[in-house]
Amino acid sequence: MEDLLKVGVITTTHGVRGEVKVFPTTDDAERFLELEYVLLDTGRELRRLDIKNVRFFKNLVILKFDGIDNINDIEKYKGKDLWIPREEAQELGEDEYYIADLQGLNVVLEDGTEFGTLRDVMETGANDVYIIDSNEHGEVLLPAIKECILDVDLEKNTMTVHLMKGLL
Template sequence: MEEFLQVGAIANTHGIAGEVKIYSMTDDIMRFKKLKEVYLDTGRERMLLHVVSCKFVKNQPVLKFREFKNINEIEPYKRCGLFVSRDQAVPLGKDEYYIADLIGLKVLREEGSYLGELVDVLQTGANDVYVVKMEDGREILLPVIRDCIKKVDLEQREIVVHLMKGLLDE
């Protein structure tokens, strides 16, 4: 399992005092209000940053970090990812999973045969959609609904699915 979970990325600067607009990658944008520290992935290292303030502009989080005093200091980090350690992550409910934990899981049919590997999760609003890459290179989209996703086992690193009629032309 990943030690760090991505909660967002620096989208752009905001003003000249070193504040940044955040592209949120979490279901709960209000989590940024409670955020005390975050790790900035510079591409070379993960830098620990301390959140001084958080406000929202047009429903987008705007953060100020203690480590950056002005726009010139933060500008080079636009488009860099922001991560939290797993112990700082928002707690999950029953049958909820972090996307980072799902990527790479084996996907099996109900009878046990191998279908493919989970390569992406699309968040559509109504329900998520699992993108499964099959052995022949094709991708199949599986809606994350009870009729289709029967079991997610993070310990065994596998997902058991029921292929609904019309999902796979065989």
């Protein structure tokens, strides 16, 4: 499991005073109101940015950081990820998992047969969809619903699934 969790991606600048628009990768964008800082992945290092102000615009979060007061200081970070330490993350409910913890899980069928590896999670409006690289079937999209996902065991690094008719 990773020590850091991605909470957003800088999409563009906002105005000339160093604000940025961030696409949140967290389920709850309001989460940014509780954060004191984020870690910016500059490509070479993680840089701590203390959050000075948070606003919301449509599906984006507008952030202002301490010490960044003009567009030139932040523009070079468009497309860069924002992270937080795992200790700063919100607690999850039952049957909720961080995407970072799901990626790489071994996927097995309910009879114990190896099926593949969970590569990524696609977030849709209704329910998430797990993207699985199957040994036999190539890329398989599996809805993250109780009828399909029977068990997730992070300690054993496995996910047990039931393949409903029509999925392959």
